[in-house]
Amino acid sequence: MSLVPGLGIARGMALTLHRFxxxxxxxxxxxxxxxxPHKFRGRLQLLYDEYGTLKCETCFQCAQACPIECIDMGGMxxxxxxxxxxxxxxxxxxxxxxxxxxRSGRPVPDPAYLRFAAVDIARVDAVLEEYDHDxxxxxxxxxxxxxxxxxxxVAALKRISHRTGAPYAMIYGAASYYAHLRFEPAEATEQAxxxxxxxxxxxxxxxxxxxxxxxxx
Amino acid sequence: MTAISRSxxxxxxxxxxxxxxxxxxxxxxxGLVVAVALLGGLLVDLAAANxxxxxxxxAATAILVMTIPTAFLIIYMEMKxxxxxxxxxxxxxxxxxxxxxxxxHGLKVLMKEDFTPTGADPIVFTWAPVVTYLAxxxxxxxxxxxxxxxxxxxxxxxxxxxxxxxxxVVGLLMAGWASYNKYSLLGGLRAAAQVVSYEIPLTxxVVGLILLAGTMSLNTIVTNQxxxxxxxxxxxxxLGALIFMIAAxxxxxxxxxxxxxxDSEIVAGxxxxxxxxxxxxxxxxxxxxxxxxxxxxxxxxxxxWNAPFPWPWPIDVSQLDPGSxxxxxxxAFLVIPPLLTLAFAAPLWVASSxxxxxxxxLGGFALANLFLIAILAAIAYAxxxxxxxxxxxxxxxxxxxxxxxxxxxxxxxxxxxxxxxxAWKWLLPAxxxxxxxxxxxxxxxx
Numbered sequence: 001m002s003l004v005p006g007l008g009i010a011r012g013m014a015l016t017l018h019r020f021x022x023x024x025x026x027x028x029x030x031x032x033x034x035x036x037p038h039k040f041r042g043r044l045q046l047l048y049d050e051y052g053t054l055k056c057e058t059c060f061q062c063a064q065a066c067p068i069e070c071i072d073m074g075g076m077x078x079x080x081x082x083x084x085x086x087x088x089x090x091x092x093x094x095x096x097x098x099x100x101x102x103r104s105g106r107p108v109p110d111p112a113y114l115r116f117a118a119v120d121i122a123r124v125d126a127v128l129e130e131y132d133h134d135x136x137x138x139x140x141x142x143x144x145x146x147x148x149x150x151x152x153x154v155a156a157l158k159r160i161s162h163r164t165g166a167p168y169a170m171i172y173g174a175a176s177y178y179a180h181l182r183f184e185p186a187e188a189t190e191q192a193x194x195x196x197x198x199x200x201x202x203x204x205x206x207x208x209x210x211x212x213x214x215x216x217x
Numbered sequence: 218m219t220a221i222s223r224s225x226x227x228x229x230x231x232x233x234x235x236x237x238x239x240x241x242x243x244x245x246x247x248g249l250v251v252a253v254a255l256l257g258g259l260l261v262d263l264a265a266a267n268x269x270x271x272x273x274x275x276a277a278t279a280i281l282v283m284t285i286p287t288a289f290l291i292i293y294m295e296m297k298x299x300x301x302x303x304x305x306x307x308x309x310x311x312x313x314x315x316x317x318x319x320x321x322h323g324l325k326v327l328m329k330e331d332f333t334p335t336g337a338d339p340i341v342f343t344w345a346p347v348v349t350y351l352a353x354x355x356x357x358x359x360x361x362x363x364x365x366x367x368x369x370x371x372x373x374x375x376x377x378x379x380x381x382x383x384x385x386v387v388g389l390l391m392a393g394w395a396s397y398n399k400y401s402l403l404g405g406l407r408a409a410a411q412v413v414s415y416e417i418p419l420t421x422x423v424v425g426l427i428l429l430a431g432t433m434s435l436n437t438i439v440t441n442q443x444x445x446x447x448x449x450x451x452x453x454x455x456l457g458a459l460i461f462m463i464a465a466x467x468x469x470x471x472x473x474x475x476x477x478x479x480d481s482e483i484v485a486g487x488x489x490x491x492x493x494x495x496x497x498x499x500x501x502x503x504x505x506x507x508x509x510x511x512x513x514x515x516x517x518x519x520x521x522w523n524a525p526f527p528w529p530w531p532i533d534v535s536q537l538d539p540g541s542x543x544x545x546x547x548x549a550f551l552v553i554p555p556l557l558t559l560a561f562a563a564p565l566w567v568a569s570s571x572x573x574x575x576x577x578x579l580g581g582f583a584l585a586n587l588f589l590i591a592i593l594a595a596i597a598y599a600x601x602x603x604x605x606x607x608x609x610x611x612x613x614x615x616x617x618x619x620x621x622x623x624x625x626x627x628x629x630x631x632x633x634x635x636x637x638x639x640a641w642k643w644l645l646p647a648x649x650x651x652x653x654x655x656x657x658x659x660x661x662x663x
Binding site: 016024 | 309
């Protein structure tokens with residue numbers, strides 16, 4: 001058949017003529033937008049900057065915006081001091097078995113989380129009961145929680161978030177804004193104050209230095 | 218004095234020009250009227266005495282003006298049809314269904330810088346697009362568009378057509394040579410090689426037809442094919458028509474033979490250094506060539522302006538004399554439009570209770586107008602032979618324009634060696650075979 005000259009041309013012409021009458025695939029984008037399929041989920045991806053570090057600052061905004069709450073995440077806060085979380089407890093990456101995570105290709109949890117000890121939840125529950133689980137009185141709740149524990153444990157903040165319904169990121173943001181609220185036991189800061197107290201009185205040293213330079217500068 | 222000078226200083230530059238030119242224009246208009254009044258009769262006598270000169274001037278102007286919308290239309294057809302064949306929508310923004318896009322393209326080309334490269338020969342460089350364009354346009358002078366609608370009925374029309382069409386090679390070579398650019402020169406030489414090679418089978422393919430028709434006058438060739446479509450020359454010269462179409466595609470630089478400016482591969486060949494409207498003329502000439510080649514194919518092989526069947530009910534328009542109705546004509550003008558409007562509005566009114574009375578009247582008015590226009594068009598078609606002829610000629614020509622665009626949407630480009638091989642090893646022997654067989658048949662039958 002292929003030896004017949006011009007047959008290929010004729011078949012090509014028939015194809016293009018057929019295409020000519022077929023419905024067109026162009027979508028006039030700004031005026032017409034395709035409907036997103038109901039089950040469309042997209043693909044979540046963390047981006048890296050030009051230095052190869054993750055751009056994610058663990059701000060939880062994506063997790064807050066997610067309509068179906070499929071995002072769970074954990075990481076260090078922006079000062080690199082505290083471990084913060086988003087998501088239902090059973091979906092924490094950190095709570096999963098490490099080998100299972102490796103097999104699934106997900107990031108392996110940060111062992112640093114292990115140093116966070118369990119705290120007595122009853123005390124924060126009592127505080128929440130006293131303030132009627134009202135997220136509008138968050139500052140009072142946080143003050144009372146700090147008074148109960150001496151600081152704001154992560155587990156207590158998670159408990160407040162779950163019970164009041166306020167997003168964890170908002171509680172964390174509010175707690176990190178006020179200088180008198182702290183996320184670590186007072187001993188840590190007290191130790192730093194004690195070290196500072198043991199140092200030679202810097203002010204008197206500087207005053208003596210100035211006196212020695214008097215008239216020569 | 219100060220008021221006048223202040224007013225003058227407040228005019229913009231165009232305002233000053235117009236203010237100065239207006240009295241001049243008035244004087245010229247009065248002069249023209251006086252001149253027509255005094256010399257009008259003399260001028261009419263002069264024109265009547267030199268009717269051939271007047272005819273030439275009118276035909277040349279008409280054809281030059283006609284090429285521009287033709288090129289616009291074919292460029293639009295090409296964009297739209299190839300888009301549809303690619304399952305795209307194509308142009309749809311400017312004008313109805315994007316039909317004004319080629320006009321916008323033309324304006325864009327007009328506004329671009331008209332650049333002449335350093336070292337180029339400015340005279341030859343400037344005249345090359347003119348030669349190419351005029352070679353295309355001048356061939357239209359001998360094509361019969363309709364009975365009585367042709368520039369000149371030469372008895373050597375076909376020879377004239379190929380001779381003038383061959384001039385376009387000169388334009389291509391001028392463009393390549395004057396650009397002072399070795400790539401342009403190579404492109405021009407390649408274009409010349411292609412066009413000259415394909416001119417030989419193109420010309421030889423119609424020699425058999427000339428033997429059959431016994432004339433080279435295109436008008437006579439068309440009148441020879443009148444009557445039923447079976448008298449078209451395609452049925453007596455099928456091989457000639459095939460060779461003609463292939464060689465014509467190469468002659469008009471169309472796919473699959475568009476190597477002269479293969480826009481997806483090379484930098485426009487001979488037109489590399491051209492920009493602005495000079496490039497626009499090459500571009501225009503290409504699309505005018507498509508129309509010319511289609512028109513010549515229709516003229517030679519597909520009956521020209523003849524309908525494919527004889528019209529069974531000829532109406533003699535001269536017998537229709539509306540003036541004989543006298544005062545009845547005035548009465549008809551008064552009565553027929555409202556009656557027709559009511560007649561067409563009634564079914565709309567009856568059809569659906571949702572159509573309001575004024576809507577039905579409006580629709581009836583529109584339908585009545587369409588009906589009257591259709592009747593007038595039908596009378597013009599049946600009674601005025603050049604209307605029917607022009608419609609058939611343009612319709613057939615644009616069918617072939619569609620075929621050329623269709624080919625472009627389908628076929629890939631040939632290689633340069635395949636191009637030359639095909640012209641010299643296949644088309645030329647086939648054209649000679651066609652010529653000898655036709656000649657032998659004529660000798661045997663007479």
